[in-house]
Structure formats: C-alpha cells, structure tokens
Amino acid sequence: MERVNNNLDRRKFLKMSGITGAALAIGFNIPFSNGGNASIQNLNSDLPNGVTLNAFIIIEKTGKITLINPRPDMGQGSFQAVPALIAEELEVSLDQVEIKNSDGSKKYGSQLSGGSSSIRGSWEPLRKAGAAAKEMLIKAASSKWKIKESDCYALEGKIFDKTSKRSLSYGALVEEAAKLEVPENPKLKEPKDFKLLGKDGKRPDIPLKVDGEAVFGLDYKVPGMLYASIERSPVFNGRVAKYDDSKTKQVKGVIAVLKCERPMPHRKSESVAVIADNYFSAIQGRKALQVTWDDGEFGNVDSEGFFESLRNLAKSEGAVHHEKGEFEKTFNDAPKKLEFVYETPFLAHAPMEPENALAHVKKAECEIWAPVQGPDWLVDQVSKYLNIQPEKVKVNVTFLGGAFGRKAYYDYVLEAVHLSQKLNAPVKVIWSREDDTSLGPFRPGLISALKGGLDLSGNVVAFQHKVVAPSIQHQLYKSLQSGKSDGWAMEAIEEKDSPYKIPNVKYNFVLAETDIPIVWWRSVYASSNIFGHESFIDELAHASKKDPLKFRMEMLKDAPRHLNVLKILEEKSGWNQSLPSGKARGVAISRSFETICAHVVTVSKNDSGIKIEKVVSVMDCGMTVNPDNVKAQTEGNIIMGITAAIKDAITFKSGRAEQTNFHNYRVLRINETPEMEMHIVQNFEKPGGVGEPGLPPVAPALTNAIFNLTGKRIRKLPFNLNEV
Amino acid sequence: MSQYTLDINGKKHSVEADGQTPLLWIIRDSVGLTGTKFGCGIAQCGACTVHLNGNAVRSCSIPVSAVVNQEITTIEGLSDDKSHPLQKAWIEHQVPQCGYCQSGQIMSAAILLKNNPKPSDEDIDAAMQGNICRCGTYQRIRKAIHAASNEMNNSNSER
Numbered sequence: 075m076e077r078v079n080n081n082l083d084r085r086k087f088l089k090m091s092g093i094t095g096a097a098l099a100i101g102f103n104i105p106f107s108n109g110g111n112a113s114i115q116n117l118n119s120d121l122p123n124g125v126t127l128n129a130f131i132i133i134e135k136t137g138k139i140t141l142i143n144p145r146p147d148m149g150q151g152s153f154q155a156v157p158a159l160i161a162e163e164l165e166v167s168l169d170q171v172e173i174k175n176s177d178g179s180k181k182y183g184s185q186l187s188g189g190s191s192s193i194r195g196s197w198e199p200l201r202k203a204g205a206a207a208k209e210m211l212i213k214a215a216s217s218k219w220k221i222k223e224s225d226c227y228a229l230e231g232k233i234f235d236k237t238s239k240r241s242l243s244y245g246a247l248v249e250e251a252a253k254l255e256v257p258e259n260p261k262l263k264e265p266k267d268f269k270l271l272g273k274d275g276k277r278p279d280i281p282l283k284v285d286g287e288a289v290f291g292l293d294y295k296v297p298g299m300l301y302a303s304i305e306r307s308p309v310f311n312g313r314v315a316k317y318d319d320s321k322t323k324q325v326k327g328v329i330a331v332l333k334c335e336r337p338m339p340h341r342k343s344e345s346v347a348v349i350a351d352n353y354f355s356a357i358q359g360r361k362a363l364q365v366t367w368d369d370g371e372f373g374n375v376d377s378e379g380f381f382e383s384l385r386n387l388a389k390s391e392g393a394v395h396h397e398k399g400e401f402e403k404t405f406n407d408a409p410k411k412l413e414f415v416y417e418t419p420f421l422a423h424a425p426m427e428p429e430n431a432l433a434h435v436k437k438a439e440c441e442i443w444a445p446v447q448g449p450d451w452l453v454d455q456v457s458k459y460l461n462i463q464p465e466k467v468k469v470n471v472t473f474l475g476g477a478f479g480r481k482a483y484y485d486y487v488l489e490a491v492h493l494s495q496k497l498n499a500p501v502k503v504i505w506s507r508e509d510d511t512s513l514g515p516f517r518p519g520l521i522s523a524l525k526g527g528l529d530l531s532g533n534v535v536a537f538q539h540k541v542v543a544p545s546i547q548h549q550l551y552k553s554l555q556s557g558k559s560d561g562w563a564m565e566a567i568e569e570k571d572s573p574y575k576i577p578n579v580k581y582n583f584v585l586a587e588t589d590i591p592i593v594w595w596r597s598v599y600a601s602s603n604i605f606g607h608e609s610f611i612d613e614l615a616h617a618s619k620k621d622p623l624k625f626r627m628e629m630l631k632d633a634p635r636h637l638n639v640l641k642i643l644e645e646k647s648g649w650n651q652s653l654p655s656g657k658a659r660g661v662a663i664s665r666s667f668e669t670i671c672a673h674v675v676t677v678s679k680n681d682s683g684i685k686i687e688k689v690v691s692v693m694d695c696g697m698t699v700n701p702d703n704v705k706a707q708t709e710g711n712i713i714m715g716i717t718a719a720i721k722d723a724i725t726f727k728s729g730r731a732e733q734t735n736f737h738n739y740r741v742l743r744i745n746e747t748p749e750m751e752m753h754i755v756q757n758f759e760k761p762g763g764v765g766e767p768g769l770p771p772v773a774p775a776l777t778n779a780i781f782n783l784t785g786k787r788i789r790k791l792p793f794n795l796n797e798v
Numbered sequence: 799m800s801q802y803t804l805d806i807n808g809k810k811h812s813v814e815a816d817g818q819t820p821l822l823w824i825i826r827d828s829v830g831l832t833g834t835k836f837g838c839g840i841a842q843c844g845a846c847t848v849h850l851n852g853n854a855v856r857s858c859s860i861p862v863s864a865v866v867n868q869e870i871t872t873i874e875g876l877s878d879d880k881s882h883p884l885q886k887a888w889i890e891h892q893v894p895q896c897g898y899c900q901s902g903q904i905m906s907a908a909i910l911l912k913n914n915p916k917p918s919d920e921d922i923d924a925a926m927q928g929n930i931c932r933c934g935t936y937q938r939i940r941k942a943i944h945a946a947s948n949e950m951n952n953s954n955s956e957r
Contacts, residue, residue: 149896149933276892283897284885286833286873290898293832326799326816354816354823426837426845426898426932475835475898476932507838702892706938710895713934736842736930745923747936 098248099129100207100256130182130200131160131207137245139166139231144176144185145192146447147279148425148474148481149710150765151703152192154277158699159196162270163204163263165228166244168278178449178469186448187474188482188594190667190763193699197761205260207251214250215242265697265758274702279473291430291445291472292504299432299500300329302493303356305365306336306345306513309375309729310591313368314344321362322348327355331363332496337459337488338515338591339550347493353504369729372589377725380519381417384542384586388415388523392540392584395559396568399578405536408527412617416524416606417790418773419723421517422731422739423595427475428510433490434500439466440491445474447482455484456491478714479594483515511739512731516724517595518544518588520563522606532618534574534629539567539607540582543599544592548585559583566600566770567607571665573633574611574626590726596714597766600666601773605719605791608662608774613787622778623649623661636663639670639692639755646753647674647690657687660779662771667763669695673712673775675748677783683796684780686716686748691768693752696759705752708768712750715772717742720795802866806831807875817863822846824862825872833873833901837930844929847902848872854909856928873901876908883949884908887942895933903929907943915954916947 132140141160147153157173176182184195208228215233216223225236232241265272282288307313319331327350334347346365350356405411431444440460446452449469457464474481490503505513520543527536543563548554560583566572568581595601615625623644630636640663644650649659656679663672671694676687689712698704721740725732733739777788786798804811806829813828825834825848834857837845841856848857849871876882880889884904887893894900903926910917910925917925922943931939 147896149894151895276889279897280889280892280894281880283894283900284888284904285876285880286831286901288897289832290835292836293826352823352827354819354827358816424932426843426896426930427835428837474896476896478932504836507840507843706892706895706935709937710934713936714932735840736838737840741930741932742934742936743927743930744936744939745927747934747940750937 098131098133098207098210098252100131100203130203131164133207133244133248135245135248137231137243139171139244141171141173142176142182143173144182145196146175146185146187146449146471146474148187148445148447148477150187150192150707151277151700152187153279154275155699155703156192156196156200158270158275159200160204162268163201164208166231168270168275170231173278175471176449177471178453178467180450180453180464182450185450186482187477188447188479190669190765190767193761194668194763201262202260205262206257209257209260210251210254211244211247213254214247218242218247218250271699272697272701275700277703288473290427290475291432291443292427292475294432294443294472296432296434296443296500299502300349300351300497301353301356302347302349302490302501302503303353303360303506304334304345304347304489304503305360305363306509307343307367308512309367309369309373310514310589311341311343311372312370312729314346315366315368317346317366318364321364322359325350325355325359325362327351328359330497331359334489335492336485337492338485339483340591349493349497349501357506373729375590375729376727377420377519380588380726381521384521385415387584387586388521388540388542390584392542392582393557393559395564395581395583397580401536401538401578401580404578405525405527405538408536409530410528410617412526412528412610412613414524414610414613414789416522416609418520418602418605419725419791420519420590421595421718422511422514422724422733423478423480424511424739424741425474425476425478425480428507429480429486429505430503431487431490432500432502433487433494435460435491435495438462441468441470442487442491443470443472444487445472445477445481446484446487447474447477451482452484452487455488459488459491460495478596479598480515483593507736508734511733511735514731515591515593517601518546518592520544520586520602522603524606524610526610526614528614528618532620534576534614536578537574537576538580538582540584541599541603542584542586543602544586544588544590546592546594546598549592554585560585563599565598565603566664566666567603572607573636574629575632576629596711597666597769600664600766600770601715601718604662604664604770605773608664608771609777609787609789612660612662612774612778612781616781626661626663635694636665636670639663639672639694642753642755643672643674643690643692646692646751649674658779658783660775660777660782662774662778664767664770666767666770669693669762669764669767671708671767671771673771675775675779677776677779679783683794684783684798685795686776688749688751689772689775690751691753692755693768694755694757694759695762695764695767696757697761698754699761701754704754704764707764708752709750711766711768712772713742713747715769716776719773719776719791719793721792723792802862804829804862804865804870805867806870807872813862815862817861819862820858821848821860821862821865821870822857825857831872831874835898835901837899842930843899844902844906845899847905847929849905849909852909852912854906873905876904882908883946884911884942887946887949891938891942891945893935893938893942895935899929899931903931903939907939907946910943911947911950915951917943
C-alpha cells in the first residue's frame with residue numbers, strides 16, 4: 075500500500091490563503107514520501123506577507139500555531155501521533171496547537187494512512203521540520219536579546235533566556251524568524267529528552283468522540299446537497315438490462331432516477347441511482363425500484379469452485395519467489411515429511427461507518443468531503459476521471475469511522491463525483507450496510523500449501539511455502555508481470571520477516587485469476603499467509619516432539635529481536651507453568667510492516683465448545699510515539715483477528731456474495747472478548763508500523779492452542795468454536 | 799407527509815416527515831444532531847442508540863410516528879460539557895479509536911448504570927452486547943464502565 079512518487083519536480087510553492095501578516099511557515103521543497111529526503115524550507119522567503127504553501131507548521135504573529143496532519147485518522151491515532159512528532163521538536167504541547175488535515179495536494183507528499191506507514195514515513199522529516207522552526211525562533215530571540223543562541227532554550231511555545239529567565243512567545247518572534255535561513259540539518263533531540271514521544275499521550279480527537287462532536291464523512295453537509303442511494307449489480311460486472319422507476323418516482327422526496335456507474339480500478343460496473351432531497355426518501359425510492367440485471371459470464375462464480383481451482387493450481391510450480399539451498403532434494407530425502415494446505419476466506423472490512431462521500435463538481439473544479447485513507451491518491455483518480463487538473467481537486471478529509479483498507483479504494487467517491495457532474499449539484503452517496511458487506515472489494519481468499527522435511531533429530535531441513543492467491547496489484551494496477559511472483563502476496567513469510575533457520579527453503583507464488591473485486595484488508599496478505607505459516611511451524615514442532623515455543627526459539631536463535639520477543643512472551647504468558655486440565659495455550663509470531671508481534675492464546679473447554687480465555691501479546695515495534703495507542707491498536711487487532719478466525723466468511727453463490735449485514739456477517743462482541751495483556755519491548759530501534767502487525771499471529775496462536783487442547787488441527791478459516 | 803412534534807434533549811422540535819421515517823434520520827437530517835450514527839439499519843449494531851423514555855433503543859428501527867412527544871435523549875443531550883461520568887471515563891481510559899460507534903456505546907452504558915449502579919462483568923456483557931465496535935475497544939469499554947460506576951457510587955456516598 076505504499077507508493078513512491080518518483081516524478082516530483084522541484085517546484086515553487088502554491089499560495090494557500092487564510093493567513094495574513096507575518097508568519098513562520100515551515101514545509102518541504104519537495105513532497106516527502108516514505109524514506110524520502112526533502113530539504114526543509116522557510117516558505118515565507120519569496121512570498122509576500124508570509125502567506126503559505128505546503129507548510130506543516132504555521133506560526134502566526136498572534137501566537138496561533140497550526141500543525142498539519144497529512145495522515146487521515148481512521149481510529150489508528152494519527153491525529154495525535156503525527157503532529158506529536160513536530161510538537162516534540164518544536165517544544166509545544168498538543169493543547170497549544172490546532173491540528174488540521176491535509177487536503178490531498180501533491181505538495182504535502184504522501185498522505186496515505188495505509189501499510190502502517192504513517193509514523194515510519196513521517197518520523198524523520200516531521201521531526202526535522204519542528205527542530206528547524208525551533209532553531210530559527212531561538213536565533214531570532216538571541217539576536218533580539220543580543221545573547222548567544224546556546225544561552226536560549228525553547229519550552230511550551232516560548233524562547234527563554236537561560237540566565238535572566240525572561241521569555242518571548244513564538245508569536246512575538248515569527249517576524250524576525252521568518253527572515254532567517256532555514257538550518258539544513260537541525261539537531262534532533264535525544265530520545266532520552268523526549269517529552270511526548272514514547273509517552274502515553276492523550277489523543278486530542280477523543281473528547282470530540284464522547285459527545286457526538288467529531289465530524290465523520292456521514293455527518294458533513296453543504297447547502298443544496300442531494301442524497302443518492304444506488305442499486306448496484308449484485309454480480310460484480312453485471313449489466314442493467316432494464317429498469318422500472320415508476321414506483322420510485324411516486325416516493326415523496328425523490329428527485330431523479332438515473333443510470334450510474336461504479337468505477338473500480340479494474341472495471342466499471344453498472345448501477346441505477348435514486349436521487350432525493352433526503353436520505354430516507356432515496357432509500358425508499360431504491361426499494362421501490364425494479365432493476366432487471368444481466369448477470370453475464372460471472373453469474374456462475376461460487377466459493378467452492380474458487381477454492382477448488384486454488385487447490386488445483388497448488389499442484390503447479392508457479393513463480394519461484396525465493397529459493398535457498400536445495401529444497402526438492404532435501405525434502406524428498408527427509409526421513410519425515412509433512413505436507414498440508416491451509417485456507418483463508420474472502421472477508422469484508424465492515425467499518426462501522428459505511429462508505430460515503432459528498433462531491434461537488436463545478437465546471438473544471440471538484441471539491442470532496444469524505445472519509446478517505448489517502449486524499450492524494452483520490453486527487454489523482456478524480457482528476458483523471460474528470461479530466462481536470464489535479465490542482466482543481468480539493469479533498470476535505472473528515473474523521474473516518476473505521477476503514478481497515480476499504481477507504482483507500484475510491485469507488486464510492488467516484489460515484490458521488492459522477493452523479494454530481496451529471497446533476498450539477500453537490501451529491502452525497504451513502505452505501506447501506508448491505509452494500510458494504512456484499513459488494514466488496516474484499517480481502518482475497520487464498521490457500522497456503524506448505525511442505526516441510528525433518529531429519530532424524532527433528533530439525534527442519536527443508537521448507538516450502540507456496541501462496542496460491544489472487545493478486546491485488548494485478549487486479550488494481552495490472553502491474554504484475556506474467557509468470558512473476560507478487561511481492562505483496564508473499565508478505566510476512568520471507569526470511570527477512572520469518573527468519574527461521576532452515577537450510578533449504580523455497581517460496582512460490584501461484585496466481586489465481588479472479589474478477590471478484592479484491593483489495594488490501596488490515597495487514598493485507600500477512601493476515602492470511604501467517605495462518606498457514608505459523609500453523610505449519612507448529613505442526614513441525616509437534617512432529618519433532620518439541621515444545622512449540624522452544625522449537626521456534628531454537629530456530630530463531632540468530633534473530634535477536636524475534637528471540638527477545640519470544641523470551642519475554644515465555645515469561646509474561648507463564649508458558650512454562652502448567653495449566654489445569656481443560657485449558658491449553660498456543661503461540662504464534664510474525665513480523666509485518668517492520669514490527670514483530672507474538673501472541674500466546676489460552677483456551678478452555680466449556681459446555682458448548684471452546685472459550686478463548688486470554689491473549690498475552692508482546693510487540694517489538696522499535697521506538698514508540700504513543701505506547702498506550704500501540705496497545706489500543708493491538709487490542710483492536712486481536713479482536714479483528716479473532717473475528718476473522720471464528721466468525722463469518724464472505725462466500726459466493728451464483729456470482730453473488732451471500733452475506734448482507736451484521737446478522738450473517740457477524741463480528742466479535744463484548745461478551746466474547748477475552749482478557750488481553752500487552753507488552754511492548756523498550757528499545758531505540760527505528761519505529762515500525764503498529765496499525766496492523768498485531769493481527770497476523772492471532773489466528774494461528776488460537777488454532778495452535780486448540781490443537782494443544784483437543785488434538786484437532788484446524789487448517790481452514792473461519793471455524794466455529796462450538797463445532798471443533 | 800405529516801407534522802410531528804418531538805421532544806429531543808428537552809427541546810421541542812417540529813418536523814415534517816413520512817411517519818415511517820426511522821427516528822435516526824429525523825434526528826440526523828431534520829433536527830441536525832449528527833452524533834447518533836447509522837451503522838446497519840436493522841438494529842444489529844447499536845451505533846444509533848438513543849434514550850427513549852429512559853430506555854436504550856435503536857433509533858434506526860423506530861418510526862418517527864411512534865415517538866411523538868416522548869422523551870428522547872441523544873448523545874448531545876447526555877451532558878452539556880462532556881461531564882457525564884461515562885464521558886469522563888471514556889476520555890480517561892482513551893476508549894475510542896475511530897469513535898463512530900462510541901455515541902451508541904455510551905448511550906447503552908448510561909442506561910446500564912442508571913438501572914444498575916454497580917454492574918458486574920456479566921451485567922456489562924448483557925447490556926452492551928448489542929453494540930458492535932469494529933475497532934475492538936471492548937476491553938477499554940468494560941474498564942471505563944467500571945470506572946464511571948465507581949465515580950458515581952463514590953460521589954453518591956459523599957453526599
């Protein structure tokens with residue numbers, strides 16, 4: 075989900091209105107993307123009145139400080155964590171500043187909340203921007219007082235004179251500071267001096283979320299706005315054969331009924347939109363609509379056939395992604411061989427806020443108000459769709475009521491754009507829960523085919539993981555070369571992420587073509603791959619008659635951070651203490667998005683089946699920005715991972731998804747929530763992602779525990795706890 | 799279309815609507831209180847929970863014609879200044895992630911504490927299992943309900 079834009083010219087900055095008078099505005103002369111180096115610029119230097127630009131920091135004469143958050147907040151906490159990077163170095167507290175979301179303009183660089191990249195991408199550049207501004211303010215104060223810069227320090231939005239303790243506020247200094255050269259390499263604080271980073275921080279959006287004040291996409295309104303509810307083909311590329319809207323037009327409030335389209339990256343599908351002056355009328359009008367669909371060739375797609383085709387494909391070699399040693403020979407010669415196939419289903423994201431978007435297209439301009447994960451991607455797509463300049467597309471990013479990858483796929487926004495252009499009015503499209511559940515895009519269903527060979531001492535000498543899956547990049551971008559491996563699809567299982575010491579290994583990818591719309595779903599392929607991978611490692615451990623945790627530790631002895639996570643988990647979970655009968659533990663570990671996470675799940679037998687008692691989790695994500703939020707993300711990942719393991723799959727029959735709403739696409743509820751305990755490894759390593767890495771090891775830790783309890787091995791998700 | 803008078807957060811609102819319109823859309827679109835959320839439309843998720851005559855109800859599944867002149871409270875009416883013990887506990891324990899379901903969670907919890915000032919974990923399970931949180935904040939919801947309960951009971955015993 076990361077994208078690097080290689081074609082960025084060193085452009086002058088565009089004018090941004092709204093600030094008058096002198097201001098210190100700090101930004102970058104090229105959009106920074108993940109890992110990119112941009113030099114920091116004083117954005118006032120060649121502009122009148124200090125009016126700005128791509129500034130991430132704007133300090134006005136009045137003392138008002140605005141920080142820009144370029145990473146949409148979908149619940150993962152970027153609204154606090156990203157500005158905290160700037161605030162730490164700028165020496166301000168987050169209560170002193172106003173935080174604004176970026177608007178999708180190229181000048182802000184990558185604005186994607188996805189791939190657990192927000193902190194990884196901002197860690198260096200935003201801290202440097204904060205440090206640069208602070209150094210300029212210190213320099214301005216020192217010249218004013220005619221003392222050395224080293225005799226000044228910054229604290230809580232003021233520069234102090236170390237000796238006399240006199241002070242000047244940032245606002246009082248911006249006029250002078252704005253005239254100064256921007257330091258090229260501002261000095262960053264030592265982690266030991268951090269006041270915000272690495273400390274449990276209170277998120278500024280939370281008070282807005284306890285009394286209905288926070289504005290989500292669904293809540294945004296503009297005058298003259300029309301509402302649309304859209305009937306889309308239940309088969310993903312079906313066509314409208316005919317429709318009868320006579321009853322729809324009798325519904326009071328309905329204004330128009332028109333043919334519409336759902337622009338997905340790989341195809342457009344047909345639909346019929348009901349437009350009304352209020353949403354309930356649009357829903358009622360849609361219910362009264364009679365559409366006859368032509369299902370076309372995909373009317374016969376069903377899940378059973380799909381997974382059967384994957385099992386057949388698993389017999390082929392596919393593309394060799396990576397190979398070390400001689401897998402075939404050592405596997406064939408191994409005295410003990412294991413060979414199993416694991417299956418994970420299609421899933422819907424089901425964010426609590428259904429997809430919705432408000433768009434207003436005027437001549438060659440478009441303004442959007444919507445919950446989206448990447449406003450910069452959206453600007454690109456809208457400008458292409460309407461054939462207008464990207465500068466003419468403005469995206470107002472609202473809070474996102476959950477997303478999990480779904481809201482980085484902009485079909486719902488383009489529908490609103492399409493309708494607004496046709497109707498020459500602002501139009502808000504709201505998906506129903508049924509639309510959200512059954513129309514995709516989905517996490518792709520896939521299988522992992524694993525083979526392993528053990529020598530007589532129970533050491534793994536040969537190991538193969540073959541992923542047989544649809545390719546997201548192939549469907550979305552046509553960017554997969556024929557016969558090649560899909561790097562995304564091999565996520566989390568390669569040696570860099572799963573460094574088990576095995577002499578002969580082979581990783582294969584076999585492409586499964588599908589027309590079912592697919593996309594990234596929290597932790598993307600890792601959520602599926604790790605189920606097979608860590609289940610199979612467990613099977614190998616049992617086959618070699620070794621303790622599953624010790625077996626892993628032995629094979630990870632040359633991977634110090636993995637090993638450390640397992641050592642801490644061994645202690646914190648009480649792994650070596652025996653459990654009463656009727657209870658058992660299971661373990662799994664994975665590294666994804668540059669973060670290592672391992673869980674121990676404890677299960678018990680009860681009257682109706684199996685109960686998940688407790689999850690103990692250890693994470694090494696390098697340096698943290700907000701440890702309490704890292705824990706919150708991991709709690710959420712555990713809940714979502716359990717849901718994916720034991721609740722409902724999305725299944726297809728006659729080209730249609732069979733699940734429609736929360737009654738048949740169930741999610742975990744509070745009464746099913748196990749006790750969760752989180753431990754974060756303290757170190758000064760570079761930050762890893764935290765929004766996703768907690769999810770992949772959940773399912774295998776659970777099924778490994780169930781094996782230890784019952785002797786039953788679960789190789790297909792989802793399963794029912796009461797039917798094990 | 800008919801005229802309906804609604805009593806929401808202690809204020810009278812006169813709205814013109816089809817009597818079948820769910821209370822949810824009246825609250826959000828006619829009255830303009832958007833803290834109450836749409837999640838599923840079939841009373842499965844609890845995002846639209848409001849108080850009706852002191853009970854927690856799903857406003858997506860109650861027609862406006864059924865609630866005329868009855869006492870309705872939305873999240874905006876729970877307190878004037880985020881001072882309800884549950885709201886304070888929600889902030890203290892940093893409960894919300896995306897926050898979309900939290901109005902409904904807090905409204906369900908408020909009725910639980912009104913009827914049962916010292917709920918056990920089982921009581922919380924029973925009262926709160928109609929509210930889905932896809933972000934998975936359940937463990938913190940549980941903690942925050944206990945914290946709010948303690949605060950309410952302490953301040954009562956001080957009186």
